Amino acid sequence: MDLEQVQQLDRQYGVQAYSRNPIALDHGQGATLYDLGGRRYIDFAAGIGVLSVGTAHPRWVAAVTEQAGKLAHSSNLYYTRPYLDLAQRLCQRSGLAAAFFGNSGAEANEGAIKVARKYSFDKYGAGRGTVLTLNNSFHGRTITTLAATGQDAFHQYFFPFTEGFRRAEPTLDSIQEAAGHDVCAVLVELVQGEGGVYPLDRAFVQALAQLCRERDWLLLVDEVQTGVGRTGSLFCFQQYGVEPDVCSFAKGVAGGLPMGGFLVNEKCRQVLGPGTHGSTFGGNPVCAAAACAVLDILDDQTIAQVGEKGAYLRGKIGEMGLPCLGETRGMGLMIGIEVAQGYSNKQLCARLNQAGLLCLTAGAGLRLLPPLTITQEEMDQGLAVLKQELSSN
């Protein structure tokens, strides 16, 4: 089957909710992928930050295969080992107290919001269900997480949206202004991903954590994109010197299988009792075994290299002095690149993909989220494609 036939099938049988690159990927190894025709691509996108240990990592493949041959699913009416191994490791390496597992980032954030509202309801009764979120944030595609998302472009068509969200700028003044007696929590991404790769200011985040403690608001950190090593620590909050009450994760956690969830601290571990929350596939043994393999591969040393790799890529891109690109931003291997005036980030991204470098856009810029295990050689190959393609006007 070739690209034309694939596109024809997609038009005929797919809901046309995506604008895809004219590329049909087939297989790969690490950060090197091949399409149906055998053309090679360097992967600086990792399936939007999902393929944290690259494609077909032998240890990951072995863990998934073994678990699939043993027990694929059990429902949450029974205990299984893999989700418990995973919960234990995530708690030990994050310092948080307990984990809940679902299937996606949006679902993870819905769970975090439920923890906040119930924590507040249990303690203060009704009328304190508002969650503050930041302008330019992104929290997911369900009706509630769209309502939480701080970008007007997402607040269309699907009315009525869930009530109980109010937006602020990432400054303490703006938060204070938006605050009221109805607030139970603040939900933030420490590095705004979809919004354009904007790290929050460290002093602001620490002051916000302090304010949350004073007002007994929960601090909900959305680490769906920043989590699991992406920014150079297992979770990004560890570099900000704050402890969230709830930390959601998804994208990279299971290295390519659908898994999301959230961690809670000691204060919140009792909030969701039996019958208050659930997810049929949540903690699925195959996904959990995959995530355990991801955490094995992403040991402290590998995660320490994430910062160095990110600095290397940003340094090299800066040195190229390409007229179409501006400053780079980000943390670790979550990199935003500004696009110079007169250029379209979407067009540049499409050209790079066509030229053999898979990459992304975010906000008005380009975004790179390579596998955390990307090799020096793959980085250099990707940089060579970028330089070659973008040097020609």
Ligand SMILES: *Cc1c(COP(=O)(O)O)cnc(C)c1O
């Ligand atoms: C991708 C993303 C989400 C949504 O995740 P899904 O798995 O697509 O539901 C939520 N928050 C952040 C910060 C994200 O990057």
